[in-house]
Amino acid sequence: MRIYFCGSIRGGRQDVSVYQRLVRKLQTYGTVLTEHVSDGQLSDTGEDASLKGDKFIHDRDVDWLSSTDVVVAEVTQPSLGVGYELGRAVAMKKRILCLFRPSSGRTLSAMIRGAQDELFLVRDYEEDEAENVLEEFFKNLQRT
Numbered sequence: 597m598r599i600y601f602c603g604s605i606r607g608g609r610q611d612v613s614v615y616q617r618l619v620r621k622l623q624t625y626g627t628v629l630t631e632h633v634s635d636g637q638l639s640d641t642g643e644d645a646s647l648k649g650d651k652f653i654h655d656r657d658v659d660w661l662s663s664t665d666v667v668v669a670e671v672t673q674p675s676l677g678v679g680y681e682l683g684r685a686v687a688m689k690k691r692i693l694c695l696f697r698p699s700s701g702r703t704l705s706a707m708i709r710g711a712q713d714e715l716f717l718v719r720d721y722e723e724d725e726a727e728n729v730l731e732e733f734f735k736n737l738q739r740t
């Protein structure tokens with residue numbers, strides 16, 4: 597199974613420890629194409645754009661998105677890049693899980709919460725439920 601994980605990079609790295617927890621669990625289900633999103637060394641300047649270039653990053657990520665089986669996004673920390681990835685993934689008819697922590701005190705964008713349908717699921721959770729929420733999602737995926 598190919599899994600595309602979305603999390604904020606230039607939008608702010610406050611939640612990187614949550615991303616690490618989610619990616620560790622996701623790796624028990626398959627290959628996480630975007631493992632670097634959970635890298636504790638990666639700052640909010642992002643991958644080294646002077647080496648790779650933003651166009652390289654964009655085109656590589658869109659290719660990964662088209663080849664993925666499922667998209668899992670942690671959407672608590674708002675990120676333009678994550679919003680863009682989700683929009684592209686919807687257009688590609690990918691199966692999507694968005695994870696939001698209400699305890700952050702934020703209100704999730706209507707363009708994410710309101711996008712829910714049979715392929716696009718938004719799940720509110722607490723950090724200590726991270727593994728259980730993924731277990732539930734992948735168990736239901738096997739049934740479909």
Ligand SMILES: O=c1[nH]c(=O)n([C@H]2C[C@H](O)[C@@H](COP(=O)(O)O)O2)cc1CO
Pocket residue numbers: 601602603604605606607608630633641642643644653657675676677678681
């Ligand atoms: O260096 C990067 N590498 C990369 O893969 N991304 C992708 C993956 C993340 O899910 C998303 C983060 O977007 P943003 O940087 O706007 O928060 O974009 C984004 C950046 C920097 O914008």
